[in-house]
Amino acid sequence: MCGIIGIVNQAPRHQAAPDLYVGLINMQHRGKQGAGIVTYDGRRYYAEKGPGELAQAFIIPSSYEARQKLAQLLASQGNEEQWTHILPPPSVSSMLGNSGIGHTRYGTAGISSHLNLQPIEGSFHGEPFFLAHNGNLVNAKRLRQTARLSDGFSDTVVITTILSQSQERNFEQALLGLIRDLEGAFNFMVLYRGFVYAARDRFGFHPLTIGRREHADGIDNIVASETCALDVLRASRVREVKPGEIVRLEPNGHITTMHFTQDTNIKLDIFEFIYFLRPDSQWYGVEAGQARYQMGRQLALEHPLDVDTIIPIADSGNEAALGYWEGLALRGSRAIFRPWGLFRPHFVSRTFIEPVQSQREQYLRLKFNPRQSQLYNRHVAVVDDSIVRGNTIAATLRLLKEAGVASVSMVVSSPPYRYPDFYGIDTYRIQNELLAQSLNGNTQSVAKSIARRFGLRKLGYLSLVATLKSVSQLSDGWLKSKDFYTGPFTGQYPAGLGDFAT
Missing domain, CATH: 3.60.20.10 (Aminohydrolase, N-terminal nucleophile (Ntn) domain)
Structure with a gap:
């Protein structure tokens, strides 16, 4: 990419x-x-x-x-x-x-x-x-x-x-x-x-x-x-x-x-809107940051958690976390939004695109620093854009537990990442590491399995329908659900698999 x-x-x-x-x-x-x-x-x-x-x-x-x-x-x-x-x-x-x-x-x-x-x-x-x-x-x-x-x-x-x-x-x-x-x-x-x-x-x-x-x-x-x-x-x-x-x-x-x-x-790659595009970039008139905000609002409808603090996984989770917090507030939630509760110093850039696994894990520890003054003894909801390997969620939970949080729940502004991507992000190279691929069942059962594995109180994924709606509704009706490439979520590859076909 x-x-x-x-x-x-x-x-x-x-x-x-x-x-x-x-x-x-x-x-x-x-x-x-x-x-x-x-x-x-x-x-x-x-x-x-x-x-x-x-x-x-x-x-x-x-x-x-x-x-x-x-x-x-x-x-x-x-x-x-x-x-x-x-x-x-x-x-x-x-x-x-x-x-x-x-x-x-x-x-x-x-x-x-x-x-x-x-x-x-x-x-x-x-x-x-x-x-x-x-x-x-x-x-x-x-x-x-x-x-x-x-x-x-x-x-x-x-x-x-x-x-x-x-x-x-x-x-x-x-x-x-x-x-x-x-x-x-x-x-x-x-x-x-x-x-x-x-x-x-x-x-x-x-x-x-x-x-x-x-x-x-x-x-x-x-x-x-x-x-x-x-x-x-x-x-x-x-x-x-x-x-x-x-x-x-x-x-x-x-x-x-x-x-x-x-x-x-x-077939627009939906993962561009979820993760890759910079928030201020527009594609077919839809600003990526605004699409992520709408994904957060949809998350609040599908997974309204009872928590007292909401934090994003910076930076790609920022807009979704804001939308989630505002969506919960409309439902009467008194949760506090702490956009820098998990502080990110920007001397470490994106770790997902770091090509070496050991370096990804090392950089994740450098990437975030939990602010104990905002998180200690709090019931926290973490908002992230996706769970691919599970590296970020594992590292984040360790940091939050060290900071003394009372509990951690998580909401994800996309569906379970079940299938490799052959058209952009090179997850076909690591398809054996895809966390959701190894789990059977529907989205709800996958979420429960991952929550148990990592010690999350609750985990909620945004549905594919709501993910696509978050983008299409900002396009004045020009984009429809059929206009997106969703391979990592559905296993559908419109350009075929070519060399990768089994």
Whole structure:
């Protein structure tokens, strides 16, 4: 579930790299294994990428010119205590060109290595291009055989290789041919000759939004995984890239479109609204934070617990917890809402996207600190977005018991996570660890089993109907229940299982 962004500024003197960097910072929550930026100035490409979060990925420049500029900066300062805080860092500010693409990686395929950091470079009949990808292909095994690559390479390396091997004489025809051969979930950015191509799979599983920024020097067109990146760049939202569509951002300020298929069937990944989207991002006009708030209000209707304190699992549980508290208050509850009762210092980012299990468990202990002054001897309801492995709930309960709570109940703003996800979050790799999958029975019996296992007084899951309603009711009737991908809750996979079919 990576974050991607592409920009073409109409004015040649408007450099794309700083905006790409700022856009990626605002999508850091979509991946922290690595990041990369590539720009084009009409003559050559400039590429910088590295492992880790944005603050680390661009510290050491890749190019000789950027390293020289960094050396000059350090020499002028006399010490290095300030240079790591410069935004954008010297490696990025040295990148020329008014067009470019950027990527922040959450690896769902391939090993974590520099070879899989994106954007990936390819060559079409001797001319360079760069490609960045968000999603997960379910026919990657066959594609790897076509590209003659081993399993260690990511989907993006594979498809970049296939595009490089195309016998088509026209780049756009080669791109269309490639995309028609892909199965699963994908959003693409391709940088070629100063044009940025953005494509979205025929189901539209994940968000990809077009933005536009007008100024005295012309028009800047931007495409990004989340609207929060457009907002911070002061770009107005134009529309979503349509399922089955490729848009081309041009240096003259125009946008042209083409379709690689007419066989489209919109299936928005509901987990984007539950967890992945930043709360201030919008998708099809629905703000993720407001959708989570409505999920909390629905939880109050389905699971009105008798507690005296309500706390969220920050950050993705914040809005649902507020909605739950306000919903209970309407029913006469006198519970207190303590949004920072389980304090989260933000030097530890999202632990769910941490690729190593032992590190996830260690970071969870660093991630939260219970405030005993607010929780001691209280009957607490914890609100979280989901239970996948059970790591967060186990660690949280230990912390709360150490803080002296009288009892802990829990409500979850989504249904039981019973099935692996093959189209985004890579839970197909850990399907044996999915907590609800190992338990038989309906939602109520699963909740009782998990409550007993962890020592919860009560546990309640939001029904699938209410989860989908929380989003669709905010879309002015445009979105229906049938328009969502719900695989982790239902085991239904509209794009098929491909290589993963048994």
